[in-house]
Structure formats: structure tokens, C-alpha cells
Amino acid sequence: MKNPSDILRTAHRIVIKVGSSLVTNEGRGLDADAIGEWCRQLCALVQGDTGLKREVVMVSSGAIAEGMKRLGWPQRPREVNELQAAAAVGQMGLAQMYETKLREQGMASAQVLLTHADLADRERYLNARSALLTLLKLGVVPVINENDTVVTDEIKVGDNDTLGALVTNLIEADALIILTDQQGLYSADPRRNSDARFIHEAQAGDPALEAMAGGAGSAIGKGGMITKIIAAKRAAGSGASTVIAWGRESDVLLRLARGEAIGTLLVADTHKHQARKQWMMDHLQLHGSVTVDAGAAAMVRESGKSLLPIGMVAVQGEFARGDVIAVRDAGGSEIARGLANYASAEARLLCRKPSSEFERLLGYAAEPEMVHRDNMVLSHH
Numbered sequence: 021m022k023n024p025s026d027i028l029r030t031a032h033r034i035v036i037k038v039g040s041s042l043v044t045n046e047g048r049g050l051d052a053d054a055i056g057e058w059c060r061q062l063c064a065l066v067q068g069d070t071g072l073k074r075e076v077v078m079v080s081s082g083a084i085a086e087g088m089k090r091l092g093w094p095q096r097p098r099e100v101n102e103l104q105a106a107a108a109v110g111q112m113g114l115a116q117m118y119e120t121k122l123r124e125q126g127m128a129s130a131q132v133l134l135t136h137a138d139l140a141d142r143e144r145y146l147n148a149r150s151a152l153l154t155l156l157k158l159g160v161v162p163v164i165n166e167n168d169t170v171v172t173d174e175i176k177v178g179d180n181d182t183l184g185a186l187v188t189n190l191i192e193a194d195a196l197i198i199l200t201d202q203q204g205l206y207s208a209d210p211r212r213n214s215d216a217r218f219i220h221e222a223q224a225g226d227p228a229l230e231a232m233a234g235g236a237g238s239a240i241g242k243g244g245m246i247t248k249i250i251a252a253k254r255a256a257g258s259g260a261s262t263v264i265a266w267g268r269e270s271d272v273l274l275r276l277a278r279g280e281a282i283g284t285l286l287v288a289d290t291h292k293h294q295a296r297k298q299w300m301m302d303h304l305q306l307h308g309s310v311t312v313d314a315g316a317a318a319m320v321r322e323s324g325k326s327l328l329p330i331g332m333v334a335v336q337g338e339f340a341r342g343d344v345i346a347v348r349d350a351g352g353s354e355i356a357r358g359l360a361n362y363a364s365a366e367a368r369l370l371c372r373k374p375s376s377e378f379e380r381l382l383g384y385a386a387e388p389e390m391v392h393r394d395n396m397v398l399s400h401h
């Protein structure tokens with residue numbers, strides 16, 4: 021395991037996420053100075069001023085908050101179409117500001133707006149990945165946000181802490197830096213508990229952290245600390261450690277990259293999922309699932325076996341061959357997820373059946389497994 025101070029010092033590829041309240045000065049309007057500061061530091065990181073040349077991706081919130089300001093709306097709208105409109109208006113300003121500030125540093129930037137659907141479909145996921153990696157190779161800084169204008173609540177990633185983690189996994193970054201309006205994680209929300217203790221370092225995914233984290237601190241922010249903690253756990257799946265730090269700390273990015281211990285470091289353990297398995301873990305919504313009996317659950321969970329239809333007792337939802345589905349035990353808990361070899365309608369026919377009957381039931385001879393082991397990843401709780 022790496023020495024904690026080496027994690028950021030040696031990180032080649034870094035995703036930096038900045039929250040709405042920082043970007044828009046608590047909703048007062050785009051903070052040109054703050055954005056300029058991050059862009060200056062980011063340029064130094066790319067140029068190698070901190071010891072090695074880094075590849076940097078920005079994930080920036082603020083479209084809705086800035087859109088509200090530009091439209092003269094004092095309250096965050098509740099209607100989806102109004103949120104979509106605000107995001108469309110605000111995103112123009114956001115992109116323009118990053119473009120201007122990065123150009124002042126002599127750097128090219130690119131706007132990339134992603135949706136959950138882009139990341140859930142394997143082909144679109146790989147497309148997004150190759151586009152981002154190409155931009156990095158060209159020395160361009162991608163500035164990413166969720167494409168809030170074309171999504172509704174049901175099909176959203178929803179917050180940019182999560183999006184930052186998904187992007188970290190997508191491009192297999194070494195570290196995720198989440199800049200926010202607090203110094204880092206405290207043992208309780210410091211806005212509500214004046215005696216909250218600062219957490220300097222912890223293991224990403226430690227369940228104790230989730231109990232410490234509360235919701236958003238202001239009406240501007242979306243996720244609060246809990247989404248940051250879960251983001252760190254997600255990013256750890258691809259081996260990336262996360263730092264949560266105060267965005268207005270002077271030279272925050274440069275100091276972190278030099279190995280200074282500022283903010284809260286959430287260390288990823290050494291175990292790294294294979295990229296395709298991480299993609300499955302990162303599906304926020306699934307089309308369906310299969311419920312299995314205790315024998316099949318044990319085979320999948322403990323014996324490292326594929327899931328065979330004979331162990332399936334029920335099929336939920338509608339899915340196609342190749343979709344990512346969950347495997348659930350009799351109590352409904354997800355024990356694994358993986359790629360379905362059969363669409364839901366066929367899977368329903370195959371429940372409790374041995375493979376010798378598949379040809380008769382389906383009209384063709386097909387795979388003996390419902391989910392092959394190579395296409396499966398165990399879910400951890």
C-alpha cells in the first residue's frame with residue numbers, strides 16, 4: 021500500500037470536482053476569481069510544475085444555480101422543465117467561464133455533457149471513454165457536467181459527486197479531488213455541531229463514514245457530504261483514492277499534488293475491479309433482476325460459480341440479452357450483478373429448468389448459464 025502522502029503526489033490522472041456553492045459564490049453568480057484560481061493551478065498540474073505532468077479532468081456543478089441567477093429566480097424551481105431550462109441557461113455561462121479562464125492560461129478546454137444513459141450502455145460508455153482519453157492526449161481539459169437539460173429525476177445520475185466518481189472509473193483516474201465549502205469531512209455536519217471532529221484520513225468505503233455525513237449544507241448544493249462519501253467508495257472500486265478539501269484554500273490543488281495533507285483523504289484499498297466489472301458496479305439503475313434459491317446464492321457468492329437457470333425462482337422487470345441485471349437472494353438483497361444471457365421473457369421460461377430442457381423451451385440451443393461468471397461481479401454491502 022502506498023504511503024498516503026504519495027497518493028496525490030504520484031497521481032497521473034486526476035478528476036477534480038467542484039460544487040455549485042463554490043462555483044457560483046453561494047448562488048450570487050459565477051465566481052470568476054475562484055474559477056480562475058483553479059484553472060491556474062490546473063494548468064500548472066498539466067505542465068508538470070508539481071513533479072510530473074498530470075492529466076486533469078474537471079467536473080463542475082453550477083449550471084442550475086447560475087441559470088437561476090440569470091433568469092432572476094430566487095428559489096430553486098420544483099418543476100423538472102424549469103430545472104432543465106435553468107441548467108441550459110447556466111451551462112452556457114459555466115462553459116464560457118472555464119473556456120475563458122483556461123485560455124488565459126494558454127490551455128484548450130472542451131465541454132462534455134453526460135447522462136446516465138451514456139454511461140449505462142456499454143458502447144456509449146466506451147465512446148465517452150475514448151473521447152475523454154483523446155482530449156487528454158491532446159492536452160485539452162475536459163469540463164464535464166451532467167446534461168441536466170435532457171434528463172428527468174428518474175433517469176439522472178443526480179449529483180456531481182457521483183458523476184465525478186463515475187468519470188474517475190470511466191477513465192481509470194488515479195485520484196478524485198472533491199472541492200467543497202468545508203475543509204473536508206467532520207465527524208458530524210459542522211454547520212450543526214460546533215464540536216465536530218475533523219477526519220484527516222480514513223479508508224474509502226468504511227461504513228462508519230456514512231453515519232458521519234449529513235445532507236447538503238445550503239439550498240445551493242445537491243448532495244451534501246453523504247454523496248461525497250459514497251463517491252469515494254465508488255472511485256475506490258477502480259483503485260482511485262479521494263480527497264475532500266476546501267475549494268478556497270490557497271493553492272489547494274498544487275499543495276495536494278505536492279503531497280501536503282490537507283482535506284480528508286479517503287484511501288482506496290489495493291483491490292481494483294477489472295474495468296468491465298467496475299462498469300457493472302457503476303450502473304445506478306438496472307432494468308431487472310433474478311431471484312435465486314439458497315443453493316444458487318451460495319454457488320454465486322461463495323463458490324465462484326456462474327448462475328444457472330435451475331437455481332432461479334423468479335424474474336423481475338423487463339430486460340434484454342446483454343443488459344446488466346441484479347442477482348438477488350430470497351430476501352431480496354442484491355448478491356451480484358452481471359450480463360444477462362437471456363432476455364427477461366426467456367428467463368421466465370427457464371426458471372427452475374435444467375439446461376437439457378432449454379432447446380425444447382426456447383426453440384434453439386443456447387448457453388447453459390443465465391449469467392456467466394466472467395460477466396459477473398459480487399455486490400458488497
Ligand SMILES: Nc1ncnc2c1ncn2[C@@H]1O[C@H](COP(=O)(O)OP(=O)(O)O)[C@@H](O)[C@H]1O
Nearest residue numbers: 039040200206208209234237241242243244245
Ligand atoms: N460530516 C460532515 N462533514 C462536513 N460537512 C458536512 C457533513 N455532513 C454534512 N455536511 C454538509 O455538506 C455540505 C457540502 O455539501 P454540498 O452543500 O452538497 O456542497 P457541494 O456543492 O460542494 O457539493 C457542507 O457545507 C456541510 O454543511
Ligand SMILES: N[C@@H](CCC(=O)OP(=O)(O)O)C(=O)O
Nearest residue numbers: 040082083084179180242243
Ligand atoms: N448538474 C448540476 C449539479 C448538481 C450537483 O451535484 O451539485 P453539487 O452538489 O453542488 O455538486 C448543475 O450543474 O447544476
